[in-house]
Amino acid sequence: MANTTLTASIVAKAAVAILENELNMAGSVHRGYEEEFDKKVNGYEVGDTITIRKPTDFTVRTNITASAQDVKEAKLTMTANKIAGVDFQFTSQQLTLNIGQLSERVIRPAMIQIANQIDRDVFALYKDIPQWVGTPGGAMDTFKKFSAGARNFDIRSVPNDGGRNIALSPSDFWDIAGAQTALFNPALVEKAFKSGKVGMVAGLDTFMAQNVPTHTVGPLGGTPLVNGASQNTAYDTTGVNTQTLVTDGWTAAAAQRVNVGDVFTIAGVFDVNPVTKVALPILKQFVVASGSTLNSDGSGNLTLTIAPQIVTSGAFQNCSAAPADNAAITFVGTANT
Incomplete structure (x- = not known):
């Protein structure tokens, strides 16, 4: 019987199947827009950028008089700007192997490397997220510590429709697995004790990832304060969702003070329920955004670029009030750790 020579198409299909299986964090994110990049508009390829509509929002009137509201549909762009590849050559002899042999010996090791790079790229987006729970540097070794994330989701009205996931570093994963062995739940204890499986905990599908990043807080220094009242903005429909925040009170020396991804709160600025707009008993968290100035000047002044915007009224309100002068x-964590 003649050998079947493998083609590029056969190899590519096998590679994609293996890659899908090896993805960890990237396999848990919403991927509803990936097919948009394959579409054609009037015969033309979409290219590397698509536009996504953000949900609109409204306020509720509580009287009999109608009051028409403007419908604001914000948008943001998604750009396919990351590339990950592994290059190698096949010999003519290797191309006569069956696809199973080639997959195990050559394709799978390459796809593992690419999958890890994709996961690292996804994890790197944490710097854009203004949310932090728990104690920086502390072990996640109790259910109370673990469930802080789920509690934060509930407080902020994140849908609990089966799409909640949590990725833990190996040390945190085994800490929470060890905590489960002390529970009076034979089935759960057996999984945790025998195979280290954690599964669904507090409504979160829990898995371990070696690529979970560790954040280092900036050098900080001084007593940072808001410099000027009423630094709130109107909702930006272009999807930027960042603004500047003028601050002072840093150590009076020209030096780096913050890192991108540092999370902080502002006294008197509370979070609000995203649906009802009722103020919550927790301060709003902000993050130092990409592109921000990181260094103070010699007088201790620093204009930060932060996310999200401070919006204090209307359908897209996300803060109870504008910062006072x-x-x-207050930054989460300790300087340089």
Whole structure:
């Protein structure tokens, strides 16, 4: 019987199947827009950028008088700007192997490398997220510590429709697995004790990932304060969702003070329920956004670029009030750790 020579198409299909199986964090994110990049508009390829509509929002009137609201449909762009590849050559002899042999010996090791790079790229997006729970540097070794993330989802009205996931570093994963062995739940204890499986905990599908990043807080220094009242903005329909925040009170020396991804709160600025707009009993968290100035000047002044915007009224309100002049700014974590 003649050998079947493998073609590029056969190899590519096998590679994609293996890659899908090896993805960890990237396999848990919403991927509803990936097919948009394959579409054609009037015969033309979409290219590397698509536009996504953000949900609109409204306020509720509580009287009999109608009051028409403007419908604001914001948008953001998604750009396919990351590339990950592994290059190698096949010999003519290797191309006569069956696809199973080639997959195990050559394709799978290459796809594992690419999958890990994709996961690292996804994890790197944490710097854009203004949310932090727990104690920086602390072990996640109790259910109370673990469930802080789920509690944060509930407080902020994140849908609990089966799509909640949590990726833990190996040390945190085994800490929470060890905590489960002390529970009076034979089935759960057996999985945790025998195979280290954690499964669904507090409504979160839990898995371990070696690529979970560790954040280092900036050098900080001084007593940072808001410099100037009423630094709130109107909702930006272009999807930027960042603004500048003028601050002072840093150590009076020209030096780096913050890192991108540092999370902080502002005294007197509370979070609100995203649906009802009722103020929550927790301070709003902000993050130092990409592109921000990181260094203070010689007088201790620093204009940060932060996310999200501070919106204090209307359908897209996300803060209870604008920062007051000289309101204290408190960063999560300890400097340089």
